[in-house]
Amino acid sequence: MANIEAKVDRKAGHMVRTATQSGLELKPFYNAEDINHLSYEKDIGDPGAFPFTRGLYPEMYRDRLWLKSFIVSYATAEETNQAFRNYIANGLTDLRLLCDLPTQAGIDPDHPSAWNSMMCGGVATYAIPVYEKMLEGLPLGEAIFEFAHAGMSSFLYFYGLLVAVMENKGIDLQTLRGNSINDPIRTKLVYGCPDFPTKLDRRICLDHIEYSIRNTPNWRPIAPNGVDPCQGGMDAIKELGGCLAVATQVMTDLAARGIAIDDFGAMVFALDAESDFFETIVKFRLARKMWAKIAREKFGAKTKRAMQLKIGIRTSGLSLTSQKPLNNAARVTLQILSCVLGGVNSLDASSIDEAIGLPSLEARIFNLDTQHIITHEANVPLVADPLGGSYYVEWLTSRMEQEVNSYLQEIESRGGIFACLETGWLNEVMEAGRLKVQREKAENKRLIVGVNSFREEGEEGPINKAIRDIAYKSPSLAAREAMVAEVKAFKAGRDKKRLAPLMKEVYRATKENRNTQRPVIEAAKAGMTIGECVGVIRMGAGYNYDPLKEIETPEFVREIVKE
Amino acid sequence: MPKEKKIRVLIAKVGCDIHERGALTLLTTFRDEGMEAIYTGRYQTPKGVANAAVSEDVDVIALSDHTGSLPIIAEAVLAELKKLGVTDMPIIAGGLLTQEDVKVLERMGVTGNYGPGTPMDVILTHIRNVAC
Numbered sequence: 001m002a003n004i005e006a007k008v009d010r011k012a013g014h015m016v017r018t019a020t021q022s023g024l025e026l027k028p029f030y031n032a033e034d035i036n037h038l039s040y041e042k043d044i045g046d047p048g049a050f051p052f053t054r055g056l057y058p059e060m061y062r063d064r065l066w067l068k069s070f071i072v073s074y075a076t077a078e079e080t081n082q083a084f085r086n087y088i089a090n091g092l093t094d095l096r097l098l099c100d101l102p103t104q105a106g107i108d109p110d111h112p113s114a115w116n117s118m119m120c121g122g123v124a125t126y127a128i129p130v131y132e133k134m135l136e137g138l139p140l141g142e143a144i145f146e147f148a149h150a151g152m153s154s155f156l157y158f159y160g161l162l163v164a165v166m167e168n169k170g171i172d173l174q175t176l177r178g179n180s181i182n183d184p185i186r187t188k189l190v191y192g193c194p195d196f197p198t199k200l201d202r203r204i205c206l207d208h209i210e211y212s213i214r215n216t217p218n219w220r221p222i223a224p225n226g227v228d229p230c231q232g233g234m235d236a237i238k239e240l241g242g243c244l245a246v247a248t249q250v251m252t253d254l255a256a257r258g259i260a261i262d263d264f265g266a267m268v269f270a271l272d273a274e275s276d277f278f279e280t281i282v283k284f285r286l287a288r289k290m291w292a293k294i295a296r297e298k299f300g301a302k303t304k305r306a307m308q309l310k311i312g313i314r315t316s317g318l319s320l321t322s323q324k325p326l327n328n329a330a331r332v333t334l335q336i337l338s339c340v341l342g343g344v345n346s347l348d349a350s351s352i353d354e355a356i357g358l359p360s361l362e363a364r365i366f367n368l369d370t371q372h373i374i375t376h377e378a379n380v381p382l383v384a385d386p387l388g389g390s391y392y393v394e395w396l397t398s399r400m401e402q403e404v405n406s407y408l409q410e411i412e413s414r415g416g417i418f419a420c421l422e423t424g425w426l427n428e429v430m431e432a433g434r435l436k437v438q439r440e441k442a443e444n445k446r447l448i449v450g451v452n453s454f455r456e457e458g459e460e461g462p463i464n465k466a467i468r469d470i471a472y473k474s475p476s477l478a479a480r481e482a483m484v485a486e487v488k489a490f491k492a493g494r495d496k497k498r499l500a501p502l503m504k505e506v507y508r509a510t511k512e513n514r515n516t517q518r519p520v521i522e523a524a525k526a527g528m529t530i531g532e533c534v535g536v537i538r539m540g541a542g543y544n545y546d547p548l549k550e551i552e553t554p555e556f557v558r559e560i561v562k563e
Numbered sequence: 564m565p566k567e568k569k570i571r572v573l574i575a576k577v578g579c580d581i582h583e584r585g586a587l588t589l590l591t592t593f594r595d596e597g598m599e600a601i602y603t604g605r606y607q608t609p610k611g612v613a614n615a616a617v618s619e620d621v622d623v624i625a626l627s628d629h630t631g632s633l634p635i636i637a638e639a640v641l642a643e644l645k646k647l648g649v650t651d652m653p654i655i656a657g658g659l660l661t662q663e664d665v666k667v668l669e670r671m672g673v674t675g676n677y678g679p680g681t682p683m684d685v686i687l688t689h690i691r692n693v694a695c
Binding site: 100101102104105107112113114115116117120121150190191192193194231232233318320321322323355356357358431434435438442448450451452468469472473474477548550 | 579587
């Protein structure tokens with residue numbers, strides 16, 4: 001070994017591409033000529049002024065920092081509650097609620113298909129007592145909550161549970177703050193959620209929004225989601241285009257229910273923070289600009305609030321690697337920085353151990369501390385939109401706008417976003433994006449450190465090994481068995497006389513095309529489970545009870561739906 | 564030189580895991596490599612996977628899961644295969660795995676056990692080894 005001479009390769013580790021992650025070709029530098037066509041007032045504007053490219057508020061982060069949030073959802077209600085308390089003590093300001101995967105698909109833990117993913121990715125929040133336990137002692141009415149679930153039934157049901165818990169405690173619903181993703185495109189495009197067919201998804205989405213706008217004005221009942229389509233293969237252009245198309249369609253549908261954009265208020269998008277640093281920053285600036293224009297020009301928004309787009313972030317889980325997981329710390333830090341430079345409103349950062357399992361406490365404290373370091377040591381948020389006016393950033397914002405506009409025109413020419421979903425076109429676009437990235441990685445035109453480049457031979461070191469070992473472990477068979485027994489006991493112990501008429505009302509509201517949200521809240525208070533909620537709504541809309549077609553309609557539900 | 568028989572692979576997902584990108588990436592890669600790859604789609608039962616493996620006469624089952632439940636899923640699929648009289652079907656697995664999961668899976672005879680980002684050539688070489 002000692003007599004082999006070490007050679008230096010001056011080209012080692014050199015750049016392999018000249019385009020952004022979504023394929024926008026770049027010049028080596030930009031100057032004033034590249035942004036000649038832009039007007040400061042029309043295209044950029046001061047922070048707090050239309051079109052909000054530079055941020056929503058004049059004081060930006062001096063006035064209020066972005067919300068620091070995590071999806072916190074471990075196997076049991078007790079663990080999840082304790083984790084929320086730990087994170088709140090470390091600076092968490094925004095509580096993202098989730099549940100396990102079967103619940104998100106709209107089935108109860110005693111459904112045969114629940115077993116293999118039960119209590120994975122979160123608590124099996126099958127009915128109100130679990131929610132009460134999970135939220136015990138958390139500051140309802142003060143904290144901000146977000147629902148990040150996959151199935152459309154989840155938003156209707158869990159918003160229902162949250163309202164039910166608040167009403168049972170006598171907390172004013174005006175104090176309910178936060179948002180639901182409630183995006184009927186993402187639920188099918190990315191997750192293929194079985195709970196409801198698309199036609200029913202679209203209606204349930206509007207039921208939730210309509211009820212929420214009239215009863216919980218501080219709740220944002222839809223946040224078109226670009227994060228998951230992006231993780232599924234869409235690039236930044238199509239991610240943003242998709243969100244704008246969903247928001248536009250929903251505002252149009254709401255108008256038919258008598259809700260104008262000024263009644264609706266601010267829009268929220270859930271966007272992805274990807275690894276391409278500048279493209280990600282530009283995407284956030286552009287999202288605000290494009291929505292402000294659509295709100296004013298297409299929907300005639302008069303209030304400032306209705307032209308404003310708030311951006312909630314989930315940093316890219318897909319960008320994290322199980323190889324040399326310590327490197328994920330660098331990836332996440334850069335993604336967080338791009339969010340702060342892009343002026344986002346809330347931020348859920350992925351954890352360094354997330355390619356191995358659910359995040360551990362320590363990995364998440366690291367995420368919060370990274371944000372504290374960016375704020376207090378690096379002084380990044382002192383000035384709004386610090387990259388505004390950069391020839392490169394302004395040019396790229398404008399360049400991406402052209403691309404997003406042509407994508408939006410294409411969606412329009414194909415009959416709108418729902419038609420694009422149902423013909424399978426959106427899926428083709430997403431698959432093409434996925435294959436492009438896969439090919440670029442295979443051909444070493446996109447380098448992922450530790451994966452297709454800069455790999456190391458031999459055993460990994462102690463730091464990486466430790467990260468691999470701290471990730472959260474999924475629940476055992478015994479825990480799953482106990483959960484099934486718990487659900488069965490819960491179902492058997494309910495006051496069926498009280499529950500039955502309330503569930504019948506959910507069924508009838510669905511059937512008679514009335515808003516389902518209030519009936520769901522009432523039935524949830526009496527113990528209706530997620531699986532039953534999905535089942536009776538499906539039956540009210542003329543479908544069979546079980547979305548997975550494995551179980552029979554329960555006897556008492558058959559009684560309920562008898563006319 | 565005799566024409567090589569095409570390797571038939573069943574890519575399977577059991578339960579309610581929504582993470583599909585890994586499975587879809589394998590599907591296109593296997594097909595590009597001249598294999599006959601079939602994907603069950605999401606929300607499948609262990610019984611459904613075992614039936615599909617037998618009726619499609621595949622050489623190997625590739626289980627994908629990102630919920631941390633691969634040992635439980637593999638055990639259930641193995642049990643269903645056994646009911647059908649199949650005890651020698653090679654099963655490989657990939658997704659979210661802890662070191663402990665890998666040990667448990669290896670004891671069951673499930674191989675591969677790859678984490679996210681594993682280079683495709685590693686997976687392809689392994690499939691070719693177990694399939695013949």
